[in-house]
Amino acid sequence: MSSLQKRVLPTQDDDVTISFGKLSMRSKLNMDKPVCLIDTTSDGKLYVQESALQILQKIEQPVVVVSVVGLYRTGKSYLMNSLAGKQTGFALGNTIQSKTKGIWMWCVPHPTKKETTLVLLDTEGLGDVEKENLKNDQNIFCLAVLLSSTLVYNSRGTIDSRAIEELQYVAELTELIKVRSSDEDADDSSEFVKFFPNFIWAVRDFTLERKIEGKDASENEYLEFALKLKHGSSKKVLEYNLPRECIQKFFPSRTCFTFPFPTAPENVSRLESLDRADLSPEFLEVTNRFCKLVFQESQVKKLKDGYTVIGRVFGNLAKTYVDTISSGAVPCLENTVIAMTMIENEAAVKDGLKVYQSGMDNLKNSFPLELKDVSPEHQRLSSIATQTFMKHSFRDTDGKYLKSLEVG
Ligand SMILES: Nc1nc2c(ncn2[C@@H]2O[C@H](COP(=O)(O)OP(=O)(O)OP(=O)(O)O)[C@@H](O)[C@H]2O)c(=O)[nH]1
Ligand SMILES: [Mg+2]
Known part of the structure; x- marks a missing residue:
C-alpha cells in the first residue's frame, strides 16, 4: 500500500449503512473506482449512463457533491483522487492530449459526515483545441454548477486576466439556467446564489510570492485582489469587469488555494506512482488543507425548496438536467423540483x-x-x-x- 493510501481517509471498501424506509441494511458502497456518469453520443449529445444511475439508485443517504472544472491537462483528476483519499482512481493523462471525457463519478463514504455519501465529479477539460463541439464545454460547466455542493475551479500558474477569462462560462450562466418557469425574460441572477455551489479556486503550480503592494497576502486575499473591479465605463473596463462581477455575484462563498509544484519536474508525469516522500511537503500541506476545507464546508446537496438530495434523487436530478440540456432547452430549477x-x-x-x-x-x-x-x-x-x-x-x-x- 502506498503512503498516500495510508492516509486518514476511508477507503471505498468501508461498509456504509443504507436505509430503505423502515428497513435498514448494511450495504457495501462498492465503488472501487469511478464510473462514467455523463457521456456524449457520436452526434455530440450528452446522456446519462444507465450503469451509473443504477449505482445511485441504491444510495439512500444524503449526498455532498464536489466537482472540478477547468482547462484540460491541469491536474483536475489528480486532485479529485486526493479527495477520495486515493492515489489512483480517476484516470490521469500523461500526454498533452485531454484525457477525461464527459463527467465521471466516484461515490465514497463521506470522510467526516456520518451517514453521508461524498459524490466526486471529475469533468472533461475545457478549452481542448481538438474538440469539435464547443457547446459541449458550456454544457459541462453548467451541469457541474447545477449538480454540485462545491465547485472547484482548477487552473495553472496565476490568477491573471487570462485565467479569469477562461472562466467565461460564469458570465453565460444567466442564459444557461433559469430559476422560475414563468416570466421567460426575468433576470434570475440574484436568485442564483441561493442554489449555487460554494466556489473554490485551485491554482496549481503557483510559483509567485503572494504579495499585494509589498505585503504578504493570504490565498483568499490574493483571489479577491484578482477579482477587484476597475473604475470606468469604457468598453475595455466593462469587458474586464464582467467575468469578475459574475464570479462575485454568483459565488459569494469563495476560497482560494495556491498549490506549489508537486514534485521535481521529471516526476510530474508519474505522480500516481510516486511515494509520499517524493512529493513536496508544501504541496502535501496545501492538499491536506484543501481536502479538509472541502469536507468541512461542502453542504449536503439541496433542491430549490430545501429538500435534501439523496443518491437516488441525485441520479434523477442528473438525468433530468442532462435530458433538458440535450433537448436544447434551458434547465429550470423550479421545474426540476416538480420533475423530482x-x-x-x-x-x-x-x-x-x-x-x-x-x-x-x-x-x-x-x-x-x-x-x-x-x-x-x-x-x-x-x-x-x-x-x-x-x-x-x-x-x-x-x-x-x-x-x-x-x-x-
Ligand atoms: N505540473 C503539475 N502536474 C500535475 C499536477 N497534478 C497532476 N499533474 C500531472 O499532469 C498530468 C495531467 O493530470 P490530470 O490529473 O490527468 O489532468 P486533468 O486536468 O484531469 O486532464 P484532462 O482530463 O485531460 O483535462 C498528469 O501527468 C499528472 O501527473 C500538478 O499539480 N502540477
Ligand atoms: Mg482528467
Whole structure:
C-alpha cells in the first residue's frame, strides 16, 4: 500500500449503512473506482449512463457533491483522487492530449459526515483545441454548477486576466439556467446564489510570492485582489469587469488555494506512482488543507425548496438536467423540483402497492379465510402501505399521490 493510501481517509471498501424506509441494511458502497456518469453520443449529445444511475439508485443517504472544472491537462483528476483519499482512481493523462471525457463519478463514504455519501465529479477539460463541439464545454460547466455542493475551479500558474477569462462560462450562466418557469425574460441572477455551489479556486503550480503592494497576502486575499473591479465605463473596463462581477455575484462563498509544484519536474508525469516522500511537503500541506476545507464546508446537496438530495434523487436530478440540456432547452430549477416530485412520488406509490400486494399474496396462502379475518388484515396492510409511501414521498401537499395509492 502506498503512503498516500495510508492516509486518514476511508477507503471505498468501508461498509456504509443504507436505509430503505423502515428497513435498514448494511450495504457495501462498492465503488472501487469511478464510473462514467455523463457521456456524449457520436452526434455530440450528452446522456446519462444507465450503469451509473443504477449505482445511485441504491444510495439512500444524503449526498455532498464536489466537482472540478477547468482547462484540460491541469491536474483536475489528480486532485479529485486526493479527495477520495486515493492515489489512483480517476484516470490521469500523461500526454498533452485531454484525457477525461464527459463527467465521471466516484461515490465514497463521506470522510467526516456520518451517514453521508461524498459524490466526486471529475469533468472533461475545457478549452481542448481538438474538440469539435464547443457547446459541449458550456454544457459541462453548467451541469457541474447545477449538480454540485462545491465547485472547484482548477487552473495553472496565476490568477491573471487570462485565467479569469477562461472562466467565461460564469458570465453565460444567466442564459444557461433559469430559476422560475414563468416570466421567460426575468433576470434570475440574484436568485442564483441561493442554489449555487460554494466556489473554490485551485491554482496549481503557483510559483509567485503572494504579495499585494509589498505585503504578504493570504490565498483568499490574493483571489479577491484578482477579482477587484476597475473604475470606468469604457468598453475595455466593462469587458474586464464582467467575468469578475459574475464570479462575485454568483459565488459569494469563495476560497482560494495556491498549490506549489508537486514534485521535481521529471516526476510530474508519474505522480500516481510516486511515494509520499517524493512529493513536496508544501504541496502535501496545501492538499491536506484543501481536502479538509472541502469536507468541512461542502453542504449536503439541496433542491430549490430545501429538500435534501439523496443518491437516488441525485441520479434523477442528473438525468433530468442532462435530458433538458440535450433537448436544447434551458434547465429550470423550479421545474426540476416538480420533475423530482413526480419521479419520487410515483416510486413511492409503487413501493406502497408492492408492500400491500406481497402482504395480500401471503394471506392468500392461508386461504380459506373468513371475511372477518380478511378485513383487519386488509386494514393493517393498507396502513403499512401508507407508511411506506409517506417515507418515500415528497411534497405531496394536495395528497394526489396518496389518493392514487388508495385507488390502486
Ligand atoms: N505540473 C503539475 N502536474 C500535475 C499536477 N497534478 C497532476 N499533474 C500531472 O499532469 C498530468 C495531467 O493530470 P490530470 O490529473 O490527468 O489532468 P486533468 O486536468 O484531469 O486532464 P484532462 O482530463 O485531460 O483535462 C498528469 O501527468 C499528472 O501527473 C500538478 O499539480 N502540477
Ligand atoms: Mg482528467
